[in-house]
Amino acid sequence: MSDNTRQLPVITLPTDAGLAMAPNELGQQSRRLPPWLRRNLEPGGGHGETASLIAELGLETVCSSAKCPNRLECWSARTATFMILGNVCTRPCGFCSVPKGKTEALELDEPLRVAEAAKRLGLKHVVITSVTRDDLADGGADHFRQTIDAVRAATGATIEVLVPDFIGKEGALAQLMAAKPDVFNHNTETVPRLYRTVRGRKSHYPWTLKLLADAKKIMPTVKTKSGLMLGLGETHDELLDVFADLLEQGVDFLTLGQYLQPTLESLAVERYLPPEEFETLGALARSMGFKQVASGPLVRSSYHARDMAENGLVE
Numbered sequence: 001m002s003d004n005t006r007q008l009p010v011i012t013l014p015t016d017a018g019l020a021m022a023p024n025e026l027g028q029q030s031r032r033l034p035p036w037l038r039r040n041l042e043p044g045g046g047h048g049e050t051a052s053l054i055a056e057l058g059l060e061t062v063c064s065s066a067k068c069p070n071r072l073e074c075w076s077a078r079t080a081t082f083m084i085l086g087n088v089c090t091r092p093c094g095f096c097s098v099p100k101g102k103t104e105a106l107e108l109d110e111p112l113r114v115a116e117a118a119k120r121l122g123l124k125h126v127v128i129t130s131v132t133r134d135d136l137a138d139g140g141a142d143h144f145r146q147t148i149d150a151v152r153a154a155t156g157a158t159i160e161v162l163v164p165d166f167i168g169k170e171g172a173l174a175q176l177m178a179a180k181p182d183v184f185n186h187n188t189e190t191v192p193r194l195y196r197t198v199r200g201r202k203s204h205y206p207w208t209l210k211l212l213a214d215a216k217k218i219m220p221t222v223k224t225k226s227g228l229m230l231g232l233g234e235t236h237d238e239l240l241d242v243f244a245d246l247l248e249q250g251v252d253f254l255t256l257g258q259y260l261q262p263t264l265e266s267l268a269v270e271r272y273l274p275p276e277e278f279e280t281l282g283a284l285a286r287s288m289g290f291k292q293v294a295s296g297p298l299v300r301s302s303y304h305a306r307d308m309a310e311n312g313l314v315e
């Protein structure tokens with residue numbers, strides 16, 4: 001999948017700037033976070049309005065379910081990433097704090113409630129994600145389509161979807177793409193060597209690449225996007241191989257952020273990369289050909305997604 005003969009610029013990255021972490025020490029972890037991951041935002045601010053609206057409309061967000069460190073900042077700025085298809089996932093990923101197990105029936109009015117929230121928040125760019133629903137015949141693709149249609153009708157906003165791989169769901173991707181999202185995001189999450197550890201036995205690296213390539217084949221004008229969490233034990237060479245593989249699939253936008261252990265049971269952090277290392281990797285990714293790159297310790301796939309989309313969609 002990668003062209004290992006490609007010519008890449010030689011870079012020197014710090015090798016000892018991260019902090020070693022013992023596994024499953026969430027309490028200690030928060031005390032031992034390096035200074036660049038400590039956030040100084042005070043509770044309060046404007047985030048309560050966003051929280052109230054989401055609660056009033058009975059919606060889920062990945063901001064809360066994934067314990068995102070940027071929630072106060074994003075919600076204070078009246079932006080959130082909606083998570084549809086319930087709050088229970090059918091995949092056993094080791095990095096994610098979304099509950100796993102028995103799923104519930106689809107809420108048929110959820111697309112309209114997401115649209116209402118997006119409208120009342122005044123969103124110009126709406127990011128919609130979901131849990132993985134291997135139990136549904138179409139993986140939830142039609143529910144995604146309905147949500148995109150409803151949000152667009154209510155807001156006229158650009159739409160970004162962050163989707164599961166829909167593996168084994170014949171026709172699901174085409175069904176979703178019929179709604180013509182502006183940005184199609186599927187996260188790679190980690191390098192192939194760590195896929196089984198990080199994403200579990202039900203996810204495979206080639207499926208990720210194929211989904212991103214297929215989305216572009218179905219809708220050549222869509223911007224495709226993918227992201228990785230760093231600090232799980234990946235090497236720089238492995239990252240460069242993944243960058244090359246993503247570019248081969250025509251991926252336009254890339255996000256790189258620090259993995260943070262969300263619960264005591266989740267995978268431990270192997271290393272905290274300093275901001276300079278993220279900057280270097282981001283510059284390298286740009287030089288390799290990605291049109292938009294966000295790289296930093298607190299970057300998440302939906303962090304400042306509107307900025308990336310606005311810059312990338314006008315290119």
Ligand code: SF4
Pocket residue numbers: 062063064068069070071072074075079080081300301302303304
């Ligand atoms: S970065 Fe994304 S997931 Fe995190 S709080 Fe912001 S919008 Fe939510």
